[in-house]
Amino acid sequence: MRVFACPKCRAWVEFEDRVCLACDTQIAFDPDFDELVRAEEHPLCRSRDDIGCSWVASPDPAAQGACDSCRLTTDGPPADDPTAHSQLVLAEYAKRRLIRQLRHLALPVVPRQGDDGLAFRLLAPVEGQGVITGHADGVITIDLSESNDPHREALRIRLGEPYRTMLGHLRHEIGHYYWLMLVERGDGTIDPFRELFGDERQDYGAALQAHYGDGPGEDWADQHISHYATTHPWEDFAETFAHFLHIADVLETTATVGVTVDGPHGVPEPLAGRILSTGAVELTDLSITEVLGRWHGIAMALNAMTRSMGRQDLYPFVITPGVARKLEHVHELVRARTAAAA
Ligand SMILES: [Zn+2]
Numbered sequence: 001m002r003v004f005a006c007p008k009c010r011a012w013v014e015f016e017d018r019v020c021l022a023c024d025t026q027i028a029f030d031p032d033f034d035e036l037v038r039a040e041e042h043p044l045c046r047s048r049d050d051i052g053c054s055w056v057a058s059p060d061p062a063a064q065g066a067c068d069s070c071r072l073t074t075d076g077p078p079a080d081d082p083t084a085h086s087q088l089v090l091a092e093y094a095k096r097r098l099i100r101q102l103r104h105l106a107l108p109v110v111p112r113q114g115d116d117g118l119a120f121r122l123l124a125p126v127e128g129q130g131v132i133t134g135h136a137d138g139v140i141t142i143d144l145s146e147s148n149d150p151h152r153e154a155l156r157i158r159l160g161e162p163y164r165t166m167l168g169h170l171r172h173e174i175g176h177y178y179w180l181m182l183v184e185r186g187d188g189t190i191d192p193f194r195e196l197f198g199d200e201r202q203d204y205g206a207a208l209q210a211h212y213g214d215g216p217g218e219d220w221a222d223q224h225i226s227h228y229a230t231t232h233p234w235e236d237f238a239e240t241f242a243h244f245l246h247i248a249d250v251l252e253t254t255a256t257v258g259v260t261v262d263g264p265h266g267v268p269e270p271l272a273g274r275i276l277s278t279g280a281v282e283l284t285d286l287s288i289t290e291v292l293g294r295w296h297g298i299a300m301a302l303n304a305m306t307r308s309m310g311r312q313d314l315y316p317f318v319i320t321p322g323v324a325r326k327l328e329h330v331h332e333l334v335r336a337r338t339a340a341a342a
Pocket residue numbers: 006007008009010011020021022023024025
């Protein structure tokens with residue numbers, strides 16, 4: 001994500017902010033211009049007060065006063081459940097980040113009509129009836145209890161995952177959607193996919209069962225970005241897609257805040273001064289080698305910084321050559337879209 005300035009006083013404001021803390025101006029995000037605007041000059045999303053949505057209303061009358069993110073949510077929790085409502089607020093924050101990035105990359109975001117297009121069901125478990133996070137033909141279902149930090153963190157530890165966030169879930173599920181849109185419905189795209197990720201026609205249920213039974217071999221990380229990616233070619237693609245979005249977003253932030261890694265300093269040769277990494281607002285003109293070259297230094301530096309604060313690595317993953325080839329596949333799919341839209 002890039003950074004934003006208040007439209008009135010030019011102070012630094014965050015993407016989620018609805019008021020500038022420096023000058024008290026009410027602000028809103030206009031996704032068509034990728035800019036913050038003065039709220040008083042624009043029709044605002046009808047969910048601004050209810051869930052703290054910071055976006056302007058969609059100019060499309062079919063959105064009925066919702067913004068281009070809120071309109072995609074077709075199902076939510078019951079209005080009289082305050083816990084679920086506060087979890088919905090957090091999930092929608094993450095979803096707006098997702099939608100803004102998809103638009104930035106010029107990936108298609110088409111609101112669902114009939115059996116086509118994209119929709120989000122953000123649901124809370126009701127009376128012991130669980131919600132299963134997943135994707136089916138453009139409909140993404142999210143279990144809102146993943147907004148609950150202790151619950152999500154307990155799951156993360158139990159499943160042995162190094163990273164688990166609401167934004168990460170959304171990026172994974174949207175990866176399934178773009179597999180459908182860019183791979184299955186693409187032109188000549190399924191064979192290269194199968195060559196790298198495997199044949200997705202294998203039985204999904206049996207594959208999941210094998211994963212939770214025997215698990216993958218010890219060398220799973222040679223070809224997979226995460227343990228979960230080993231379950232099925234679809235999951236592998238979704239995990240890889242999510243990582244592409246992670247990397248693209250952090251590189252965009254890095255470029256716009258002006259962070260360059262040029263070091264390290266104060267260490268002896270041969271390490272001293274070996275890493276030079278900058279961000280990039282657009283990845284379209286870069287090869288995957290250039291993208292990952294920039295990412296390497298930034299990720300090393302960010303991990304060193306979060307460790308300095310006593311936290312775990314910000315990016316607790318290793319990109320092997322096998323994983324880089326899969327990221328390249330995603331990068332090529334995405335940049336074909338970005339380039340076509342430019
Ligand atoms: Zn201001």
